Amino acid sequence: MILEATKPDSDAALDREFNPWLAAEARFNEAALLLGLDDGLQKVLRSPALEMTVHIPVQLDDGRLEVFTGYRVQHSLARGPAKGGIRFAPDVTLDEVKALASWMTWKCAVVNIPFGGGKGGVICDPAILSQNELERITRRYTAELIDIIGPERDVPAPDMNTNEQTMAWIMDTYSMHKRTTVTAVVTGKPLNLGGSRGRVEATGRGCLFVTLQALRKFRMDPAQTKVVVQGFGNVGGKAAKLMHKAGMKVISIIEWDGALYNSNGIDPEALMKYKQATGTVVGYPEAEAIDKHEAMFLECDVLVPAAKENVIHSGNAARIKAKILCEGANGPTTAVADKILEEKGIFVIPDILANAGGVTVSYFEWVQDRQGFFWNEQLVNGRLEEIMVNSFKDVVDYGERHKVHNRAAAYMLALDRVAFAIKLRGIYA
Ligand SMILES: NC(=O)C1=CN([C@@H]2O[C@H](COP(=O)(O)OP(=O)(O)OC[C@H]3O[C@@H](n4cnc5c(N)ncnc54)[C@H](O)[C@@H]3O)[C@@H](O)[C@H]2O)C=CC1
Numbered sequence: 001m002i003l004e005a006t007k008p009d010s011d012a013a014l015d016r017e018f019n020p021w022l023a024a025e026a027r028f029n030e031a032a033l034l035l036g037l038d039d040g041l042q043k044v045l046r047s048p049a050l051e052m053t054v055h056i057p058v059q060l061d062d063g064r065l066e067v068f069t070g071y072r073v074q075h076s077l078a079r080g081p082a083k084g085g086i087r088f089a090p091d092v093t094l095d096e097v098k099a100l101a102s103w104m105t106w107k108c109a110v111v112n113i114p115f116g117g118g119k120g121g122v123i124c125d126p127a128i129l130s131q132n133e134l135e136r137i138t139r140r141y142t143a144e145l146i147d148i149i150g151p152e153r154d155v156p157a158p159d160m161n162t163n164e165q166t167m168a169w170i171m172d173t174y175s176m177h178k179r180t181t182v183t184a185v186v187t188g189k190p191l192n193l194g195g196s197r198g199r200v201e202a203t204g205r206g207c208l209f210v211t212l213q214a215l216r217k218f219r220m221d222p223a224q225t226k227v228v229v230q231g232f233g234n235v236g237g238k239a240a241k242l243m244h245k246a247g248m249k250v251i252s253i254i255e256w257d258g259a260l261y262n263s264n265g266i267d268p269e270a271l272m273k274y275k276q277a278t279g280t281v282v283g284y285p286e287a288e289a290i291d292k293h294e295a296m297f298l299e300c301d302v303l304v305p306a307a308k309e310n311v312i313h314s315g316n317a318a319r320i321k322a323k324i325l326c327e328g329a330n331g332p333t334t335a336v337a338d339k340i341l342e343e344k345g346i347f348v349i350p351d352i353l354a355n356a357g358g359v360t361v362s363y364f365e366w367v368q369d370r371q372g373f374f375w376n377e378q379l380v381n382g383r384l385e386e387i388m389v390n391s392f393k394d395v396v397d398y399g400e401r402h403k404v405h406n407r408a409a410a411y412m413l414a415l416d417r418v419a420f421a422i423k424l425r426g427i428y429a
């Protein structure tokens, strides 16, 4: 929601600013220029390797036949199989999936795991579909992708409105076609179907690890740290829970239908129980209701946008008061807003670093499936912490060395790693 008073000048400017593919390109261009990446490599990295659109006929519960449109984009395979989630939402577009796929390429490179980037989406509204309808959509979508996915090719995972159950259906459909059980075709599966311990909390836990590093850098005490979280789903819900456990005060939670405030801190586990019971955070008795459009601009130390793209834009970035922005969502900040945040001196932990805990534990899941040997949660979390802490240090040190902000540093580091792999493989000769 953009407030009328803060709308950018024209609808065309707004469209440009909010188009995720153009936003991804703007960040790519900035990093490529700073790196002095040659034109040929820029061309290779600029466009996705593969864009697939499928139209999926599915019978609805009432007998009607409906056709749903789905996408899978593989942006780069230079460093390994494509990796990235699948989202179900009514407003999915090919440009959005392309942007998300390219962000996966850079994200996997930032945390230095052996994957390229991919992403998928199906235009549908899970809120009005039954479980049976969702299962039929998922299975038919998977069947259409059979030739392009696989443990060595492209390994999907959950994203918005998809979950362990969706991954189980994908694994089963793929396995039926291959006539053997192939657990490593997707990650984010249920534990007893080849899932990894720690995956459900991994993205939020990764947000915690990088936030703790930022607090340490600025000599801030977690016990004195006030946090605002937007989006109380997988990423935001777990990040809030783990930050609360680490001693921080989660003073506000913002959801699509309302926001909550308590200056003494909200207990995210109690709120999650309330949300599971009622379907909403609205009406939670241990916090006061506040304006959901204003909550992001509260005085706080850490803001965690963990809902969707483009929530921080040219019309509102100047109003952010947080000292640290930990981007749990993909693309929550527009490229134009980057400059405003930089001028304000806000320390941004960019999405391709901040939310990389999810794909990191997905990598661990893929490894465990292929080994047929499963790790305990302590080992998963310990290895995740090591990767997130080292990656934070890599990005921040790189930025300080090259005198660029953290997002540019993360992109430069990632582009450099992917370009190096391309050169080594000799694709670019
Ligand atoms: N699930 C994962 O492992 C990863 C997810 N992400 C990104 O994190 C973001 C959130 O993903 P998940 O938590 O998985 O999705 P989710 O569907 O579990 O949670 C999203 C939450 O945001 C809320 N929300 C939607 N619109 C909102 C609005 N306008 N204001 C406030 N809240 C709103 C929803 O009600 C929901 O509770 C997405 O950008 C996703 O791409 C990034 C890395 C990994």
Ligand SMILES: O=C(O)CCC(=O)C(=O)O
Residues within 6 Å of the ligand: 083, 084, 085, 086, 107, 155, 156, 157, 158, 159, 187, 188, 330, 355, 356, 358, 359, 360, 362
């Ligand atoms: O776990 C994965 O493989 C991908 C998660 C994802 O889609 C993301 O990081 O945006």
